[in-house]
Amino acid sequence: MVAGQKKRDQPWLMRTYSGHSSAKASNTLYRTNLAKGQTGLSVAFDLPTQTGYDADNVLARGEVGKVGVPISHIEDMDQLFDQIPLDQMNTAMTINATAPWLLALYIGLAQRRGIDPKKLSGTTQNDIIKEYLSRGTYIYPPGPSMRLIADTINYTITHVPKWNPTNICSYHLQEAGATPVQELAYALCTAMAVLDRVKATGVITPDQFPQVVERISFFVNAGIRFVEECCKLRAFGEMWDEMTLNRYQVADPKLRRFRYGVQVNSLGLTEPQPENNVQRIVLEMLAVVLSKGARARAIQLPAWNEAMGLPRPWDQQWALRIQQVMAFETDLLEYADILDGSPVIAAKVSELIEGARTEIANVEAQGGIVAAIESGYIKRELVGSHMNRLRAIESGDLKIIGVNCFQETAESPLTLGSDGSIMKTNPAAEREQIERLQAHRKSRNDAEVRAALQGLADAAKSDENIMPSSIRCAMAGVTTGEWGDSLRAVFGEFRPPTGIDISIDSREVLGKKDQVTELRTRVANTGTALGRPLKLLVGKPGLDGHSNGAEQVAVKARDVGFEVVYDGIRLTPQQIAQAAQEEGVHMVGLSILSGSHMELVEAVLQEMRTRDLATVPVIAGGIIPQEDAEKLLSQGVHAIYTPKDFSLNTIMADMVDVIRECNGLERLGLLQ
Amino acid sequence: MNATGSNGLDCCSDGEMTQANLPDPEQLALRIQRGERAAVASGLNLLDNKLADARSRSARLLAALSGERWLNDGHLIGVTGPPGAGKSSLVCAMIREWRLSGRTVGVLAVDPSSRPELGGGALLGDRIRIKNSSHDEGLFIRSLANRNQLGGVASEVWPMSGLMLACFDIVVIETVGVGQTEIDIAEIADTVCYVAQPASGDAIQYLKSGIIEIPDVFAVNKSDLGAPARKTAAEIARSAPRQDRREDWDYPVCLVSASMNTGIKQLQDHIDRHRGFLVNAGLLGKQRTRHHKAWVMRLLKEEFGTFGLDLAGGLAAIGERLSENRSGQFAEYERMRQHILSRFKSDNSSSNITIKEHHHEQAVI
């Protein structure tokens, strides 16, 4: 029998989230990926670009070109899309606080190439809510940020009609610990906040509004509990349909369809026995393709080495091939929805909907999602959910193969490579980007730049749409940092609550109870021996937004009796050292997942030495390859922890011992 | 080096190295007075330290720092109110102004600890709300857990605020206002500012409870919320008992917004005006002396218990001795400590044990 005769559905868009080092290097990568059959682009920007800093800003040090491509001005954008026809490409950009700016650069580039912006298609992620809650690349306070989102929507609806101006994200919420119900509730609350904001601008006429609703797409997560996840997506579809009909009176059911893209869960991908991640990724993907009625429009998959570091081209190819096997070898696309009519599925969907409705009502009662972010409510809920997850892993209730059970393994040929089996970005990237940027600044017309920036500031101060003046800035050669700073001057900056102040009274003790009791005794006695309670500073230097580890370490440390200072993400080494001094801490614990640990840890150590704090032990955790860990230890870092150290109790015991050792007390050793 | 027993009681004997690390108090005092940040930090660490040797050095440090300045100079401001009212944000806004006018600021931010059976740990998260992102040598923030489980402000707060007074123009103590803390904060600060949350009954309820002297200045924050803030301000103005003890003080109520940065200057003017009022009425020094006395007795009691106080002649006698030496109370404090310690030793043949046991007792409160 010859398969393939049957009529098959179109597969989803297949993407690989990528970008690194420089526009030029990323362009090469994109063109190879396209040649391999990838059907859309998904651009990863570096952290300075995402947070509105130029490559030569002090805050950008160590981060340029690390986790994505640096785009400082229109020439970078041009290089990034060299030989890629913008009018035929579907480009997704993971960009948020600076989304209007990157979109302006893209539109500006199209105009320069003589392409009608109406032909551009793609997505800017442009969802600030989940930045405050999980992703961390926020800049401005909620009010102005929501306005920028509304501006891009209002602009694209007429000028770039095929663009998805915003992508409401629940993906990142699950990555910060959210349960399926929380994912549903908070994503839908975010969508409401965005639509209500757009409505309030009064720019969109009532008969245009359904088009706006139709342009709202979602970016969701799919975890390893794939049956429940599949139900979650059906629930999303039902709830969105109902909300757009009842709350926004969208009559046409086609405009009410829940359109979504996916990145499958990465939080559950492990450092030990990393080959197991492949089966996890496949199963997670099933959740979003299985049910035709709730199938994803676009998918990007992480790679098997997710918890080790950035993927190399071969790792990304493997991830892409997973999608291709699913789409082209299996018979999945030959059937109508195979879950329709299942009472088991229907019951689970109803249960999720009910839970989400209750939580939505709860948030609405608090004044909506923005208020619930400012008050810290939602962040606390997420930190609490993540804490429960880690507690379950620690106790063994939640089994993670190769991590807390079935740990024995033969040597893996996958991890033997001399490159550490991860992508190494070009170490010269930062310097080269800075040189390029400085040359660019010299080459442009200063008067034009000043006028364009003035126009931008004027627009920001009034309620004029931010896009036209941003596009003018793009054409004039304004830089990312200049755009970001102009709006900083008008809007100010914002730091959301950290959410770690969850009350532990109402929650069970973390992890293994007897271990916690023992730890509390050790912490208290060590404090007594040193004369005052143990005080810990948890610091997140650099632009890295991965807060999960720092939050959970902080919460756990408080639970075992530490006095914990944690000021949230994005602090400079200087701020951290100064806090260590002013607070008189016994230990500084750094958490770094962005790959900039070598630069940042060294800078913190240096700042501490200049403040006479050389005797205060520094430890670090995060995504730190073995080779780097050894170097850091030799530079004076007292301990390094990575994802394989899943037991927070064990980490805490070790931390107490490091403090003891540094103060001339005996180590107390492993917990029972 | 002695091994540490698992109960950690051997602190005094295994502290060879720890003790070697303890700073010389008199030298430290000089460096603090010069405003050296590292010295301020290590002075605060010392005042926090409950090892017997550290307590002695603390008392010496305080004695070296005390003097006329402690009676007349600087401004100790207590900022209190319910959680979430915006105390930290408001302190941040005020710091911006103070710094612009060239005044240096020390802040003690006090956060609650969890109950001892829950480990006694604490999250100290106010720094970032209080601090502007830019680096500033004229600002120093120390957060502190409120370790006293019976309510009230941890006993370290008072000596620490005194240390800060020795090197900063303004010292702010931020505490969450709940019952006993307010009583305590009124026994530290020259001026108490209560920050009220609009549309919550807290402030009114608090005024009506009448258990304590009312705060000197009220700030109704979040005036950007409009009507609810104005309403709360009006209610407070009505309820504040004007016939209270200080007839010449008017208990102002200000509407402010920390986020919009409005009303901050006026609030600061009232706070300054309150200090002026105390000075003119000859109350500043008197009030501080009264505060010193209360806290010295509290520290002695915490360290030695009522038995120890008796050894020093009892509360009344102690009070008298402290009153006699207004600017040198800490020298007096250290003399009394030494006296009690020597009495412990002569009264009790196994003196070390008594002190250690005693020490342990207070450490686990």
Ligand code: B12
């Ligand atoms: C969850 C996650 C996210 C979440 C973060 C949510 C949040 N608020 O934390 C979201 C989805 C937002 C996210 C976003 C991004 N991510 Co991400 N993310 C992850 C992921 C999957 C898990 C990290 C995690 O939270 N683990 C759970 C916590 C509890 O573990 P942990 O932090 O490792 O902490 C443990 C130990 O390391 C240790 N520890 C850690 N810190 C400390 C500190 C102290 C003091 C101590 C004692 C111990 C300790 O103890 C913990 C207990 O086991 C990792 C890959 C992976 N599986 O590890 C990628 C990963 C870290 N992300 C990565 C990237 C590139 C990004 C982005 C920068 C992509 C982009 N270009 O935009 C963005 C932007 C984020 C930003 N603003 O910086 C890369 C980093 C690459 C590198 N280092 O070279 C990784 C490795 C994935 C990959 N292979 O590409 N991410």
Ligand SMILES: Nc1nc2c(ncn2[C@@H]2O[C@H](COP(=O)(O)OP(=O)(O)O)[C@@H](O)[C@H]2O)c(=O)[nH]1
């Ligand atoms: N609307 C508004 N919110 C404020 C104002 N001041 C503080 N807040 C918010 O109130 C919350 C609590 O502020 P914080 O200063 O931490 O309060 P504290 O607990 O009293 O120290 C934060 O979310 C602040 O952003 C204000 O003037 N107006």
Ligand SMILES: [Mg+2]
């Ligand atoms: Mg506060």
